[in-house]
Amino acid sequence: MNTLSGRRTRVLAATTATAGLLLVSACTSSDDGGSGSKTAAGGVELVKAGQLTTCTHLPYPPFQSEIDGKVQGFDVSLIDLVAEDLGVKQEILDTPFENFKTGAFLNSGECDVAAAGMTITDERKKNVDFSDPYFEATQALLVDKKAGLTSLADVKSKNAKLGTQAQTTGEDYAKKEGFDPVSFESSDAVLNGLRSGQVKAVVIDYPVVQGWLKDKANAAAFEVAENINTGEQYGFTVKKGNTKLLAAINKALAAAKSDGTYKTLYEKWIGPYDESAASPAAS
Numbered sequence: 001m002n003t004l005s006g007r008r009t010r011v012l013a014a015t016t017a018t019a020g021l022l023l024v025s026a027c028t029s030s031d032d033g034g035s036g037s038k039t040a041a042g043g044v045e046l047v048k049a050g051q052l053t054t055c056t057h058l059p060y061p062p063f064q065s066e067i068d069g070k071v072q073g074f075d076v077s078l079i080d081l082v083a084e085d086l087g088v089k090q091e092i093l094d095t096p097f098e099n100f101k102t103g104a105f106l107n108s109g110e111c112d113v114a115a116a117g118m119t120i121t122d123e124r125k126k127n128v129d130f131s132d133p134y135f136e137a138t139q140a141l142l143v144d145k146k147a148g149l150t151s152l153a154d155v156k157s158k159n160a161k162l163g164t165q166a167q168t169t170g171e172d173y174a175k176k177e178g179f180d181p182v183s184f185e186s187s188d189a190v191l192n193g194l195r196s197g198q199v200k201a202v203v204i205d206y207p208v209v210q211g212w213l214k215d216k217a218n219a220a221a222f223e224v225a226e227n228i229n230t231g232e233q234y235g236f237t238v239k240k241g242n243t244k245l246l247a248a249i250n251k252a253l254a255a256a257k258s259d260g261t262y263k264t265l266y267e268k269w270i271g272p273y274d275e276s277a278a279s280p281a282a283s
Contacts, residue, residue, distance in 0.1 A: 040086035044244045047109045052083040052090050055111035057097040060187050061211045062269040063117035064092075074269035075115040078134060079236065081261065082113070082252040097167045103128035106239040113238050113245065117205065119169045120235040129240050131249045133233035139170050140206040141226040147200040151226045152177060155201050163199035165190050170203045173230055194222065201225070207270055 038049045047053050056075065059065035064073040071092050083090040095105055100118050105111045106128060119137065120130050143149040147160060155162055156178065164171035164181040174181045182199050184190045187208050193199045206227060213219045238245050256262040266273050 040088050042086070042244060042248055044086055044248055045242075046086075046088065047112050048091070051088050052079070052086060052113065053111045054079050054090055054092050055095045055099065055105045055114040055116070056092055057100070057116045057186075058094045060117050060208065062207055064115070074135075074265060075117060075236075077265045077269065078253065078256065078262075079113060079115050079249075081256055082249050085252050086248060097165075100124070100237065101127065101167065103237065103239065106237065112242075113236055113249065115236050117207075117234055118237065119232045121169065124237070127240070128237040129242065129246055130235035130237055131246060132253055133235050134253050135207075135234040137230075137232040137234055138206045139173060139203055139228040139230055139232075140209040140224050141201055141203055141228065142194065142209050142212070142222050143201040143225045144194060144197075145221060145223050149201055149225055152203070152228070154225070155179075160200040161198065163190050163193045163202040165204055168204070169230065169232060170205060173228070174203050191218075203228070210271055 038046050040046055040052075054076075056064045056071075058071065060073075062073055063075040064071060066072075076090070076092070080090050093105070093111055095111075097116065099105050100114050100116055101124055103114070106114060114128070117135075117137075118124070120133060124130070141149075141152050141155070143155075149155050149158065149160055154160075162174060162179050162181045163184055164174050165187055166183040166185055171181060171183060181203070182193060184193055187204065190202050190204055191212055194202055206224075209224060213222070213224075236249055238249070253262070256265070263273050
């Protein structure tokens with residue numbers, strides 16, 4: 001496979017809107033998908049000729065978010081590798097997160113693949129097919145430093161307001177622990193709820209928290225009170241039975257892990273490289 005420099009992603013906002021949603025494109029260096037055929041390399045059938053259409057939910061840094069007018073992130077970069085192998089460009093469709101549980105946009109032919117920092121669960125497997133795991137994820141309890149909260153148990157005992165992102169495993173976990181969390185539509189809304197004092201603590205994926213704490217103002221105001229290992233792994237999804245595309249995704253992931261591309265992307269978007277994240281056990 002090519003070196004990382006040959007894969008560098010260029011993401012452009014597009015003027016076309018599909019189903020009333022934002023459409024953007026991530027173009028690989030090998031973009032040559034203008035033949036008009038919906039069949040890509042390896043016999044992979046695509047919903048639109050010359051492009052691999054990806055459903056996501058913005059923003060969810062560091063996996064996908066708009067930076068300087070471009071949609072970028074860890075998920076974007078990994079799926080861009082798949083698109084390059086298929087000889088097409090990646091197009092990104094911003095959709096509601098609830099769509100990922102049902103696979104609605106995959107089943108309706110709006111998207112080929114869904115990439116949204118999505119945890120592999122048995123419930124979701126009923127509706128979609130998951131790729132091999134590509135990331136080990138944990139939840140984090142982020143608290144307002146002024147609140148004096150030291151753990152999730154402390155949040156409960158002090159009856160402090162807890163926030164979560166809607167339709168996520170972090171929210172599911174909080175509810176199982178007996179909380180009635182304030183539910184926010186996006187990760188940005190979760191952070192704004194913490195900043196505004198609407199909640200005093202939030203449970204959300206640790207890599208998201210890592211990204212927030214890179215901002216000096218956030219680091220001064222908030223701290224991680226507890227890391228919660230829920231045994232979660234992220235995977236990409238395709239429509240049930242789309243075996244050729246699933247194989248192409250798994251092949252690209254395996255190659256990226258073996259040739260060092262995965263490590264480089266991990267360090268760029270996530271932080272210090274965690275070897276266990278590169279070779280998670282199959283879920």
